[in-house]
Amino acid sequence: MTLFDKFLRIRELGIFSIIVVFVIVAAIIDPRFMTLDSWRAVFLAIPLILVMAMGQMMVIICRHVDISIGSILAFSAIVIGLLYIQFPGLSLWLSLVITAFVGLVMGLINGFIVTRFNVHSIIVTLGTLSLYRGLVFIVSGGRQIDRNDIPEHVVSFSQTSFLFSIPGILIFSAIIVVITHLVMRHSVLGREIYATGSNPVAAHLKGINVTKVTLFCFGICGMLAGVAGLFYASRFGYVNPGVTGVGIEFIVIAGVIIGGTSITGGSGSVLGTFLGILLLGIINVALPVLNIPGEFQKAIYGLIIVIALALDQLIIYRMKKLSGGLNA
C-alpha cells in the first residue's frame, strides 16, 4: 500500500488539509477573511446544514439518498410558523418537539415506501420532494410567514444563549452532532446501520432487521430536517413556501459526500461530514471576500459533488485492486 492509498483511506485527513490550504490561501489573498466576523458568519451558516447532514449521512451510509429534505424543512417551518401566528407564546422546547415530530412522520413515509416497494430511494424522494412541497403551499395557502409573526424568543435562539452568548442553534446542533457520533460509532444500532450499508444480504443473514434499520435512518433524517425547519424560521425570520429549503438537499448531499461518506454505503463518519460541511461553509463565506460573485456558489458545489463522486469511485477501484479482487 502506497502512501497515496493510505491518504485516500483516511478521508478526514484529506478534507482537513484541503480546508487548511483553502483558509491559508484565502487569508493571504485577503486578510479580512481571518476576522472574527467572517468566522462568526461561517459558524452561523453551518448549524442548519449540519443538522440535516447528520440525518442524510445516516441514510447514505445505509445505501440510500433522501432528496426530499428541503421540502420537509419547508413543511415543518411552515407548520411551526402558522402555529406561532396562533400561539405566539409557544415555547422553544415544544416547538422543537413539534418540528421534530412533523419531520419524523415525513421521513418515515419516505422510508416506508422505499422498504415496502423496493424502489430506488432517489426516485421515491423525487416524488415526495414535490408532494411535500405541494403540501407546503396547500397548508400555507401560499402565504409567507413574516418576521413579525415569529416570536422574539425564537429569533434569539439563533443569536445568543445563556452560554457566553454563543447562538443557541450552534450549541444545539453541536449536541446533535455529538449524539449522532455516539450512536453511529458506539451503539449497537449504529454499527448495524454500517453493516446494513456495507452488505445488506449478509446483514439480513446475520439477523439484522434491515427494514427497521432503514426506516430508522429515514425517520431520523426526516426528523432532523424538521428540526432544521425551526432553525430556519429562527435564523432567517421568515418562511416562504416557494423559497425556503429549495435546493438545500444538494448542499447537504455535497457536504456529506465530500466528507468521505461513500455512496455505495457502509462507510462515512460524523467527523468527516462535519469537515465537509465546514468546508462548504468556509467557501460560502470566502466567495465574497475573494471577490467571486455569489452566483458561482452553486456551480462550485456541483463541481465538488462530481469530483467527490469520481474520487470515491477511484478509491473503491484502488482498494479492490489492492485486495486482488478486481474482475473486469
Next chain:
Amino acid sequence: MLKQISIYLSENPTLRYWIVRPEWVAVILLIISIISSIQLSPFFADLAFIMDSATPYVEYGLIAIILTLIIISGEIDLSIASMIALTAVIFGTAYNAGIGMPMSIVIALLSGTLCGLFNGILVTKLQIPSIILTIGTLTLYRGIAQSLASDFSLGGYPSWFIGIDYRYVGIVPIPVIIFTVFAIVVGFFLSSTIYGKQLYLIGTNPQTAKYSGIKVDRVKLLLFTLSGLVCGIAGVLTTSRLAVARFNMATGAELEIVLMVMLGGTYIFGGRGNIFGTFIAFWIVVILRAGLNVARIKIESQLTILGAMLIIAIILTNYIYSKSQK
C-alpha cells in the same frame, strides 16, 4: 378465476405479451382523465384547447422520449432540467454577444451535447451509478447556468424566433407536431430496429449483453450524449416560447419528465417499456395540468398530485411486471 386467467396467459406468451402491459394503465388513465376533464369543463371537448395546453410541455415530452430509452437501457438521467436551463442560458449569452442566430443555436446544441457526453463518460468510464452522478451534475449544470446569467433574463431575440408555440399547422401548434413526429420516429427505432432491441437487452442484463458482443458502454455513452442534445433543443424551444432565457427555467422539470416515463409503464430497473406508453403519459400530464388549472388549483399545490402520481405509477408498474414475470 384470476388464477385460471393467469395460467391461460402463461400458456400463451404472445397473448400475454400484449395483454399484461403497464401502458394499458396509461391508456385507461388517459381515458378517465379525458372524461372527467370534460365533465369539469366543456373546454376539454375542444381539441384546439388541448393542443394549446400541450405546447408548454412539448420540451419535457421530447426529453421524456429520450429518457425512456435511457431507462430501458438500465440507466437514468436526472440532470435534464438543468441542461435545459444551461443550454438556454448559453444560447441567450451567445446571441447577446452578437454572433448571430444560427451560430447561437449551434452553440446551444453543442453545449447540450457536451453536457450529456460528460455524464456519459463519468457513468461508463468511472462506473459511477448514473442516478447518483446526475444528481451531482444537476447541481453543477444549474450552477454554471447561474454563474453565466446571474439573475438576469436574457432576451432581445428577433421576432421571428419568438413564440414557436403560436405557429400552427391547422389547429396543431408546431411544437406538438415536432413532438409527435419525434415520438413516432423514436418509437419506430425502438420497436423495429436492431439497435432498439439491443437497448432492451442491455437493460435486461448488461453482462450478457457484453458477452453477446453488444458495445454496452458505447451505446450508453451515445444515449447520454443524445439526452444532452435533445435538452439543448428543448432549451432553444423554451427560449423561443418564453422569449427569454433564465438560469432558473424548468426548475423541478425532472419530476414531470420522469413522471411521463414512469406513467408510460417503463420499468425503473430497465429492460421494459416503450415510446407509446410515454406518448400517452405525455397527454395524461397535459390534461391533468390543464384540468387542475381550470379547477383553479394553484400551480404549486399541483406538485402534491404530481409527486403522489410518480410514486403510485412506479409501484403500479413494478406490481404489473412482477405479475407478468411469474
Next chain:
Amino acid sequence: MDLNTNNIGKTFSGVNVLRNVDFDLKPGEVHALVGENGAGKSTFVKILSGVYTPTEGSIFLDDKKVNITSPILAQKNGVSLIHQEPQSFSHLSVAENIFMGHMEGSNFSRVKWQDINNKSNEILESIGLKIDPKKVMEGLSIADQQMIEIAGALSKNSKVLIMDEPTSPLTPNEVGKLFDIVNKLKSNGMAIIFISHRLEEIRQISDRVTIFRDGDLITTKNINEVSNEEIIKFMIGRNIEETEVKENQFIKNDEYILNVKNLSLSKKFNDISFNLKKGEILGFAGLVGAGRTEVAKSIFGAEKFDEGEIIYNGESIINNSPNEAINNGFAYVPEDRKQMGIFGSVAVEDNVTSAIPKNISNSIGLINSKTVSKMTNDYINKFNIILTSGRQLIEELSGGNQQKCIISKWLLSKPKVLILDEPTRGVDVGVKSEMYEIINKLAEEGTAIILISSELPEILSLSHRIIVMREGKITKILNNKEATQENIMRYAIN
C-alpha cells in the same frame, strides 16, 4: 449436539426436489455430503440452516423436535451455515464481523468494544488464527474471511456447523489450514457437515459420507468402508463407462487454428501456452479457481491480458472486446448462465438471435422478424428445446433448455472456435447426453472447441486432449489415451 431428520421433503412449485431424507449427525464427527449438482444436498443443508422450510418431515436436535423457519432461528438453535463465498462487512472490524447481529444490549446501548475484542481474540486464537480483531475487514483474503465467519459461528456457541463447499475458493495451502481448524473443532465436540466435490478432501477430513442423487438420500457410509469408485457409483447410479478413445478426421490433419503463447494476467494466470486444431475438443480440467475461466475470458476479449500472444489462423490477433472476438469467429458460452448467459425477461427468440445482429436486420437496422422466428425454430427443432413458443420468456424454461438456447445462439454465429465453460452445469442427465452429442457433432464438422469442465467424466469422454491447470498455471497436457480421473486429479491438486 445430535441432529436427526425424519422424512424431510421439499417441493418447489410442484417439483419434488428432495424426498424422505432420514439423516443423522453426531457430535464430534465430520459428515460429508456428496452428490452431483441438483442431487439435493444444497436444498437439504438450506433446510437445516433455515433458508428453506421443509414441505414435510421434521428436524430433531438432541431428540427434541425443532421448527427452524429462518436462519436466525437456526443459529439460535446452534446450527450455523458457513457460506461458500464469505458474507462479510468489508467496512467493519474483524470483531464486529464476528459479533454482528448478536452483540450484547439493546439498540442504543454502547457496544462493549473491549469485551468483543477480547472475546474475538480468544476465539481466533482457539482456531489458531492470528488476526488483530480491530483490523478492518477490507483487504483480508477469502480464506481469512471464511475463518472469521467460522469464528462468528463459534461466538454464537454453535454446536452444528454446516460448510457448503468451503474449500472451492481456497488455495491448497489454505485448505490445509482450514482442515486443521475443522479437526480442532471436531475434537471439541462440534458436529460438522461438510460439502465438497473433491473426494480426496472428503477422504482426508470426514468420518462418514452421505450420498445424494436426484433428491434421494442414497446411503450413508463410514468413509473407511467405501472406495472412491463406490462413492462415484452411488452418485451417478451406474458404473463409470470405459471412455472410448476418440478420433475424427480433422484431428489427423495438422491444421492448427489457434496458438496461444505465454499468455499471462497478473494474479489470475501465468504463462499459458497451448494450441488447438480444427475439429479438436480440448478439455480444460482443474479445480474451481485454477484460472481456466479467466484464460477463456481473455481469449474472448472480455478481460485483458498482460503478456503473451494469440495466433489465430496464422495471424497474431488481439480481441479487445467480445464484439471483436465474435467478428473474428470466436464464441463463448459462460459458466454463470443467469449472470452472463441469458436475458431473463426477454423472449427466447430474441435471446437466440442476440449475438448475430447483422444477420437478422437489413442495412438500416430493420429487424426481419420472420428470419428471427425461422432461425429460432430451426434450433428449437434441432435441439428439441421444450417451450410453448419462441416468444416465451427464457427465464421460464428449465436450466437445460436455457442452456440449449444459449448454445443455439452461439452456433448461429457460426464460430470457428467455440469455448464452452461448464456447459452442463445444473443440467439434468437427459439433456446432458443430448449436449454431448451436439458437442461431438460440432467437432466432427470442424469446429475447434475448448471445453472447460469440472466434471471429470465429462472431460474424459469428450476431449481429444486435456489441459490440466492449477493455480493459474498449466501443470500437464494429457492425451485422451493416457488420461484418467486419477492422473488428472493428481495434476489438478498439489
